[in-house]
Amino acid sequence: MKQKITLKHIARELGVSISTVSKALKNSEEISVDTKEKIQAFAKLYNYKPNNIAVSLKNKRTKNIGVVIPDIVHHFFTTVFRGIEKYANGQGYNVIICVSDESFDKEVINMEMLNNGSIDGFIMSLSAETQQKNDINHLREVVDQGIPLVLFDRVTDDIDCDKVILNDREIAYKATVKLLEEGRKRIALATTESYFNVSEKRAEGYKQALTEYGIELDDNLVLVLPYDDIKEEVINDFFEREAVDAVLSVNEIFAIQCMSVAKKRGMKIPEDISFIGFTDGLLSRYSNPRLTVVAQHGVTMGEEAAKMLIDRVEREIDGNDEEAYRTHIVEATIIERESTKN
């Protein structure tokens, strides 16, 4: 049984991380000479070929697009995926998805698996762990090989490629101003760990609005929640500790959960407290009260990402890709429902 040797095999065989293997094969100075020599010798022995795709790509067009996203449970990512499919299918392309589950290793493994000649290019949003480690060798490799790559939403400034992002900073500013104009003074920010570039941008917009309205920033009003498995007690303790009259949430799940706890504590929405959440999903539409949201226009983001990728693939095939990389900004909008005063 012949099996292609992959980064994962090498890592397992030598008892090191995938990231170490990837760096060693690129001769990174972060890795000790000893480890590098061992890994490079092993890769040579088993005939590891990182570049086999670039070769196959030049010869064959697959009309397939590979999409790597952090999860398929959040409404936002599934909506972007629908946009990608809509545009790609219209152009005769098929779409394959892999899910990183917020794991760096899974992101690398998935990319390596897809990057064996079965796709023409990648559309990706980075995993939490990739953003946390800021290890982007696997992306650099793809770009170096000439494989078209479009990043959306969770992007990195350290990779030069096409990108589709939301005007996160501006819309968070606008949402916060809306709450301030309602007369709110103690506005909480329900957010994720700050290594998500989008959460960071949203926090900047939130802070800018408060500062402009002469409200002193209070770190105690920033509620950092885990991405999965949120405990109700954590939210309850927060409300117990802080007098809060509004919450801006970086996703709809946090907002719905905070609303649920606030209601249990006897607070009236929006009389006593207002809520705005990012993502216009089913949860927001059927919650009680219905949630005022920042609509991220995921379908538009997906369509734009697919268009950028396919345009580049087709220019490359025509041997005519000299276009500079672009960053397309999708403008979010606020949809007013029942969780804010209108």
Added chain:
Amino acid sequence: MKQKITLKHIARELGVSISTVSKALKNSEEISVDTKEKIQAFAKLYNYKPNNIAVSLKNKRTKNIGVVIPDIVHHFFTTVFRGIEKYANGQGYNVIICVSDESFDKEVINMEMLNNGSIDGFIMSLSAETQQKNDINHLREVVDQGIPLVLFDRVTDDIDCDKVILNDREIAYKATVKLLEEGRKRIALATTESYFNVSEKRAEGYKQALTEYGIELDDNLVLVLPYDDIKEEVINDFFEREAVDAVLSVNEIFAIQCMSVAKKRGMKIPEDISFIGFTDGLLSRYSNPRLTVVAQHGVTMGEEAAKMLIDRVEREIDGNDEEAYRTHIVEATIIERESTKN
């Protein structure tokens, strides 16, 4: 630029459907001799090879699993996917997903794309259109080629392969009995078109319970809703026309939407009307009132499907696959919340 010829190319080139091409290449009697000759000649001319995968599989193991599901928006399918990933990753397998969007053509195209040697086997739930047409040549082909296939949830009796299903009939019976025991007399069934085998089985359980409790079946109480883009007026007209004191819904979205309309009409839940929906998703947990549901244990279904597939892949590689096909039945349970009288 060399491109592998696919069913889709042949269909487009000759202006016929993918289904016709597939049947013609299998020499089906449903297709006229003239059309068959034309398609077969074209396939020969362009060297179409339907069997290239079987060959590659025998030589190489990819440690990848292909999953083809109808959508990634419904909580149930994403949950099953998580179960598949959980088990498969634990065994060192990666998972690739393609989405059929309920389209027969997309299902066929996706399978053909994955089935080029990049995966060891398929886990699938059939698209609405595939169930409606009952055209399963593409599944038969995969099975004939010796590629392991596990069907889950939306399965067909016409294909002999491993299957994972829910005890749909029994749990729908139990849910209906629960409503009857509450004293409900006019129980509606909110369902999809009957060509979904799961909806049909749930309808059988619902009818059996009513009959056993001496309640005459009334087709006017069956509300058939489209899978997407449900109009509130349709539900409102239904409540206007029929006096209903309970609703059993085949998915959580229909249940949530019916609850929303009932509340607008001034009905009290669960005093005036009870609701039970299939799928224990986020919507059910955060709805108001919180929805009593049939938990389908999607993660368990996914894990079981992955286990069946991987066991078969590994037996086959060992040249030792004589195991008969199995159908594993996952037992659903009812989770009581606020939309029924307890």
